[in-house]
Amino acid sequence: MFAKIKKFVFTNRHSLAVFVLLNTACLVCIVLVAARVAYSSSSRHIGLIWNLFLAWIPFILAYFAHAISWKKIWLYVAIPLIAFLWLIFFPNAPYMLTDLQDLARTSHSAPLWYDVIIVGWCSWTGTMLGVVSLYLMQDIIFRTFGKLSGWLFVFVISGLSSFGIYVGRFVRLNSWDILQNPGETAVEILGLVIDPSRRMAAFTILYTFFFLFIFLLLYSFSHMLTEQTAKTQDVLERMAVTQSSSPQP
Numbered sequence: 656m657f658a659k660i661k662k663f664v665f666t667n668r669h670s671l672a673v674f675v676l677l678n679t680a681c682l683v684c685i686v687l688v689a690a691r692v693a694y695s696s697s698s699r700h701i702g703l704i705w706n707l708f709l710a711w712i713p714f715i716l717a718y719f720a721h722a723i724s725w726k727k728i729w730l731y732v733a734i735p736l737i738a739f740l741w742l743i744f745f746p747n748a749p750y751m752l753t754d755l756q757d758l759a760r761t762s763h764s765a766p767l768w769y770d771v772i773i774v775g776w777c778s779w780t781g782t783m784l785g786v787v788s789l790y791l792m793q794d795i796i797f798r799t800f801g802k803l804s805g806w807l808f809v810f811v812i813s814g815l816s817s818f819g820i821y822v823g824r825f826v827r828l829n830s831w832d833i834l835q836n837p838g839e840t841a842v843e844i845l846g847l848v849i850d851p852s853r854r855m856a857a858f859t860i861l862y863t864f865f866f867l868f869i870f871l872l873l874y875s876f877s878h879m880l881t882e883q884t885a886k887t888q889d890v891l892e893r894m895a896v897t898q899s900s901s902p903q904p
Contacts, residue, residue, distance in 0.1 A: 673787060677714075680780040681707055687773045695764035703754060703777040709747035709830070710781040716741040717788035724795045734795065741792065744830045745812065746819030748785025749866050751778040753824045785816075786870050809870065817862035821855055822847065 684707060688700050720737040723729040754774050762770065789812060797805040822828045822844060832840045847855060 677780065677784060677787070680776065680783070681711075684773070684777045684780055687769075687776065691765050691769065691773060697762075697764040699762060699764065700757075700770070700773050700777075703751070703773065706747065706751050706754065707777060707781060709744065710751060710784045713741050713745040713748055714784045714788040716744070717791040721791040721795060724798070730795075730799060738792065741788070742812070742815070743833050745785065745788065746816040746823060747830060748781050748788065749816055749862070750820045750823055751781030752862075752865075753820060754778050782866075782869065785866075786873055789870060790874065810867070813867045813870070814859065814863045817859045817866065818855075820862055821858045825854075825858075 685704060688704055691700060692698060716737050720734055720741065724734060755778055758767070758770055758774055789809060792812075793805045793809050796808045826843070826847065828840060828843065
């Protein structure tokens, strides 16, 4: 039993590390906000914890979808429903980047540098939850429809999520509104699409490029490490072959 657990941990060590680090980051965020509340007797930034909870929803949905997607039957039964829910809640993850603008509001209840750490850490954690969940969903598309469809999926979702962030920040609509009042929410969103403002267009385009940059950078970095590991393994195997084929004294 112990040997199986050890093998599972070793095989999935990188995935487990990501999960542990994300949980650790969230715990640090909670501690930072709690310490600020205790120090200043102010409830400012408590909303960041709720936003982190919302950012976990698409991550959990994507993780579950990725876990069951290896069986073909789920690709056509459960995955479409999970993907729909994931799409609704996904903007909540990168949305936390917009919480940085709250630093513009002056506050004398705590040092500004401490507020910068809180908002920066929370927004970065939320963004990473979004990047990982998008990567998991992209992998499902890769395996099912090919790489081109997978990358098209990433670009489309980045644009839609940026639009969703705008709707959440400036129109004050959220994921729950889509589920509770789908008709009214659809009409309001359709009005924005039919008659877009310059602010909405600029915001959506800039956030799309910004999120894509983060995703592509982390994607490339992860594959760079994979390539480096493969090269190291290849060198070690060649050295082993050379040593085994060399004449013994």
